[in-house]
Amino acid sequence: MEQNAAYARRHGVRAVLTVNEYLTEPTSLVCAELGLPGNDPHLAHAARDKVAMARVLAGAGVRIPCTRLARGDGELHDVLRDRRVRFPCVIKPAGGAGSAGVTALAEAAPAADAARSIHETEGSEGGPGVIVQAYAAGTEYSVESVTQNGTTTHLALTRKATTSGPCRVETGHSLPVCLPPATEAAIHREVSTAIRAVGVRNGASHTEVVIDPAGRCTVIEIAARLGAGHIGILLQHALGIDIFTALLDVALGRPAALTPTARSHATVRFITNPHTGRLTSLSRLPEQGPGVPFVPWRAAVGDLVHAATANTDRLGCFVVTGSDADEVEERADALARQIQIQIQVQVEPLPAAGGPGQVRPASTAAIAR
Ligand SMILES: Nc1ncnc2c1ncn2[C@@H]1O[C@H](COP(=O)(O)OP(=O)(O)O)[C@@H](O)[C@H]1O
Ligand SMILES: [Mg+2]
Numbered sequence: 001m002e003q004n005a006a007y008a009r010r011h012g013v014r015a016v017l018t019v020n021e022y023l024t025e026p027t028s029l030v031c032a033e034l035g036l037p038g039n040d041p042h043l044a045h046a047a048r049d050k051v052a053m054a055r056v057l058a059g060a061g062v063r064i065p066c067t068r069l070a071r072g073d074g075e076l077h078d079v080l081r082d083r084r085v086r087f088p089c090v091i092k093p094a095g096g097a098g099s100a101g102v103t104a105l106a107e108a109a110p111a112a113d114a115a116r117s118i119h120e121t122e123g124s125e126g127g128p129g130v131i132v133q134a135y136a137a138g139t140e141y142s143v144e145s146v147t148q149n150g151t152t153t154h155l156a157l158t159r160k161a162t163t164s165g166p167c168r169v170e171t172g173h174s175l176p177v178c179l180p181p182a183t184e185a186a187i188h189r190e191v192s193t194a195i196r197a198v199g200v201r202n203g204a205s206h207t208e209v210v211i212d213p214a215g216r217c218t219v220i221e222i223a224a225r226l227g228a229g230h231i232g233i234l235l236q237h238a239l240g241i242d243i244f245t246a247l248l249d250v251a252l253g254r255p256a257a258l259t260p261t262a263r264s265h266a267t268v269r270f271i272t273n274p275h276t277g278r279l280t281s282l283s284r285l286p287e288q289g290p291g292v293p294f295v296p297w298r299a300a301v302g303d304l305v306h307a308a309t310a311n312t313d314r315l316g317c318f319v320v321t322g323s324d325a326d327e328v329e330e331r332a333d334a335l336a337r338q339i340q341i342q343i344q345v346q347v348e349p350l351p352a353a354g355g356p357g358q359v360r361p362a363s364t365a366a367i368a369r
Helices: 002-010 021-034 052-061 074-078 112-115 182-197 231-239 245-254 325-338
Strands: 067-070 089-093 103-105 128-132 140-146 151-162 171-176 203-211 216-224 265-271 277-283 316-322 340-346 359-364
Touching: 002 021, 052 067, 052 074, 052 128, 128 316, 140 182, 140 231, 140 245, 151 182, 151 203, 151 231, 171 231, 171 325, 182 203, 182 216, 203 245, 203 359, 231 265, 231 316, 265 325, 316 325, 316 340
Parallel strands: none
Antiparallel strands: 067 128, 089 103, 089 128, 140 151, 140 203, 151 171, 171 265, 203 216, 265 316, 277 340, 340 359
16 A cells, blocks of 8 residues: 555656446545545445444435345354345355355255355455345446536436346446436435435445335445446446546546437347356347447457356447437347357366367357346
8 A cells, every 4th residue: 555655646646536346445544545536435335345334324214125144154143043134035145246256046955055155255354254135126337427526416327237146247238327316316215315424525436226116225235336247338428427537627626528419229148158168159240330339358269268147257248329218129139049059068177278178068048038
């Protein structure tokens, strides 16, 4: 920390900011040390450590799922018997991100296996362990916000799609979403309280919420950074907000332009596949062009790819934009259905690089819901 601050002083750095979840706490400490606009350094850990997050959010009156820390198998089994948690529930690492290690459990039977497969995490204020959370049923959204000098602007509500089943990999984001005004007001109230509770004063935040059928808002988690998964690009295309310039302005202490200049719609679809194996062919990917501004692809033919259990397993994605939300969604679904992926599923342990291996061919259509 001192080294970073000393470096910044030596080079006359006038702004420090991050879009990386793991760097939000050190960034707030460096900003405080240098007297630059940033977040509360005493609370920044609460936007990273889900144990601290649950404590400060509940303390501020934010509606969150019942959250318990379990250190080791014994405690986990006790927690899973807690009547406030019940099944289905969600087990996750206290300091995780990108859905890694997040397991939704439908019933007690797989709980022991899940417990064994989940690595305990260090660094949580409750000590090493995992957290167990009551399952919040409903529709999942995120709220993209920017706070400057303690005043928050909610830029957009984003609908999230994830895989179903035990692993919840994010498969798509669409924005802006319009909900009934009373529901939106309830969401903004909870999210504004959450933003204050984790000490976001100058910078972006991304708050994940679930809305139940009665319109009640439960906060799943908050991150003191811009939403990942190309949400910045969606904001730019749908609302005409240059979010990266705006965040630099916030970090520099200059007024940030956060008013939409466009009224469009944007969606991103992430492509996952259900098998682990060698990618043997990939065709009919969407092409960049009108209404498809961005097609970043991660996986290439020949790569070993993994059945999706975390966001990092996704093969690639594409963004679709346009003025009509329904048309944009239909076009994105149609483009996703066209993608052809072939995987050779490994039935033997993987050979050393370049060596022979036994493979069984499998072909799979893209999953992009
Ligand atoms: N308590 C919960 N109730 C319902 N779904 C949940 C809950 N916790 C997590 N999830 C699902 O798992 C996903 C990943 O969990 P999250 O807490 O956001 O972890 P990460 O920090 O890895 O993103 C969420 O986007 C959501 O789909
Ligand atoms: Mg999340």
